Amino acid sequence: MGLLKFAGGRVFDPEHGVDGVVQDIFVRDGRIVAAPGSDADIAQEIDCRGRIVMSGAIDMHTHIGGGKVNIARSMLPEDHRGDPLPRTPLTRSSCGYCAPGTLAAGYRYAEMGYTACFEPAVLPVNARQAHMEMGDTPIVDKGGYVMLGSDDFLLRMLAARQDQRAINDYVAWTINAAQAIGVKVVNPGGISAFKFNQRYLDLDEAHRYYQVTPRHILKVLAQAVHDLGVPHPLHVHASNLGLPGNVDTTLATMQAVEGLPLHLTHIQFHSYGAEGDRKFSSGAAQIAEAINANQNITADVGQIMFGQTVTASGDNMTQHRNSGLASPKKFVVMDIECDAGCGVVPFRYRDKNFVNALQWAIGLEIFLLVNDPWRIFLTTDHPNGAPFTSYPHLIKLLMDKSYRKAMLATINPDAAAMSTLGSIDREYSMYEIATMTRAAPARLLGLKDRGHLAPGAAADIVVYRDDKDVEEMFARPQYVFKDGKLVAQDGEIVAVSWGNTHVVRPEYDASIEKQLKPYFDLFHSMRLENFGISDDELCECGHGSKAMPHACRNGRVR
């Protein structure tokens, strides 16, 4: 492949401190290369003058594949009927607004300039299916965080007070078996507790059977992820999601890991006070203050947007508790393999509803009150807060205070009055948006060759028109390049590729399998030998997807 020159664009590359500087970028064989000599033969020049250039965007928390997503799809034919994606000579047909088919999801992500997406809830036992669905998601790269913390094996290790080293081996074994890039814990211990008919599990409340607390689970898993050198900190869906007053739980969760790195996901759903006439208020200021003060904490927001969506979560306890709020009135809850669970509840967020309106304001408050764009991430927890296609609108809300205030004037007035949003004048800069959607997620996940534009990086490059309307700008970039190949232009797919799968491979003592083998034989419904996913299988499951291993902090790539 010849040399490609992106000429004269205003480049935003926060990883290298480049803030809107006019620069040329050169690409060869899918990688960014140093500027060649003046006599170099340029095969193609992309005129970027007057354009904004960034690396491909990375969605670090989006439910795009795995059992619960497919349940959501199967539950919602009415959602799909309203949002068809016709077949073209180049692209396949698909459909779906809040729970789109994988084909629609991949095309739409690429059209918006996203080049990598991470599925945050890969159940170990469902990892094959998650990779199958991610594999059938075109163009973008993907990766998954494997879910632990309500699995019987870990909980019995904790109950038996097994030492941290043994737990680390089990966690590393699971990451390898599931071909994951991180570890997530969802309502620590709560998914299991629900199967024992517990309906709540607070941070220091003991699980009825194992007598283990969520705090203990968090501490041990955060330690394991840290000890193993996995770049991405433990990804935490905290206890008490959605409950008024849960801000205290969330603050206590931050402290529970005693300074270890921790990522709190969809933190908006965990930032609720219990004040006011309706016993529901914003805890955003406290949360933002805590994030600002604790360098070990990162968070993604899980912003809600008004309209129809579907909530799909591993948190069967919470989803069952909220099932009465389903709209339309249907829900699926599932207990899974003594390992995990899921719950799918369709939901419509209404701007005139006090609670929903305040949820919207709380999310924005968190975005605007957290100072460091390297530690707060732009997500809607697709599709739980809203479909990912609402990102351009969300970016506009962050970058344009007059637009934001105009929107605030249209929501439930009691909620607006309870929120400090109207008094916040901060506007995100282009550099900050590039940070939170590119550089920061790549750094947080340990993707050394993504999220930036220096030589050696993969040529995932997006060229935007410098539009006055940032929503329009981010919805339809002029050019999207994936690994050096033009895949989308002006919001249309122009070439279809299939991405690869980012993984980490922490080392472990293989003798952990000596414990696991008899355990599987006695209790499980499948053989240990059929549990792990080999590279060949990943390729087969993942539509030709190749594993792209990233180094753990001990420096080794396996």
Next chain:
Amino acid sequence: MENVTCPFCGLACDDLQVDVAAGMPVPVANACATSREAYRRLAPVPGLTARVGGTPVLLDVAVARAAQILGHAINPLFGGFATDLSGARRIVQLADRCGAVIDHMNSTAKLRNLLTVQDAGWITATLAEVKNRADLVVLLGTDAVSRFPRFFERFVWNEESMFDLDPRSREIVYVGQGLDMRAGCAPDGRAPTSIPCRVDEIGEALGAMRSLLAGLAPQAQVVAGVPLPQWAELLEKLRNSSYGVIVWAAPDFDFPHAELTVQTLSALIKDLNRTTRVCGLPLGGSDGDFTANGVLMWQTGLPFRSSFATGIPVYEPHLNSTQRLLDSGEADALLWVSAFNPNRVPPRTELPTIVLAPPGANFEREPDVFIAVGTPGVDHAGHYTRTDKVVALPLRKLREIGLPSVEAVAASIEASLQQAAN
């Protein structure tokens, strides 16, 4: 070979030992009667494996003829759809290109559950939850073992559980008629409870139990031919269980509007979960139905009985049934895929018909094109999604007798169509 996954029912047991030394896979341990029979019928049939109009031809010739039929069809129907992950991916892609309707050979039964999921949802558990947690197992209209022979052996009468439960102490209740209840006897000889009633009246009984649970005693003293107190007693068992599981198999709910029975069951289970834990266990997944339909669902957003005729997927569960499209004459060609079982032949039709199935099928009417394909998990590797949908198991290649996969044949047909279009 150890730890081999059996692809011949929805349980997808992955603990088989199969002797492959003689070039013919022979299960030597852990295979049930259904499985042994399925492996037996894999015996290679001599001669060419593709036919056009009944005449043996080379594969390329059959593929070209299949592409010609599909290329000329205006409203092709892709039925059967029994294949593995890779086969399903290719078939869905081909359907999109051809503007076809996709339906599955098991869809009439599957629809009873799917309509419930779309209308109301449900609360369910997977097999390892049942194995380790269920202290009460209620079987509605099914004995499980007729279709899923190792259900009790693997998931009910296991020796130990993860928790305090002694599996041998589980209580078993059968509701229905003509059920084989032998498997429900506990290892110590304790007999299961039986409530004999017609399967198409189970819905009434479930409704009565919902009513009782809500504190509204029905006026009828006999429901579904059974005295009301027996239903009240079953309800009490469910209410007092720590983790009750209610098992049904959609194919056994073979009566009109059975989806209403499933829906009432879903509602009863939801009601019970206000105070205790009770889960449904819908048994299915045979003939790769969760495997292939899973692919169709996640790629396109829609399930079986969807049409690609207008360039977008459109789901019409009643209009797009195989039988209706054949009976009404709306379809003008049929592609039938049955990769796991040569005996699942297409319904009788005069339409131009292409069949992809393992050798050995007996047709009432010879299809226009027959292409022998390998069985996933025997002739090639693959993936198979189990009854509870969560677990996809790897299928291994056990022999090589030169049979192509559904994936390969569908890809060749598509290439041939592409060539014709250029």
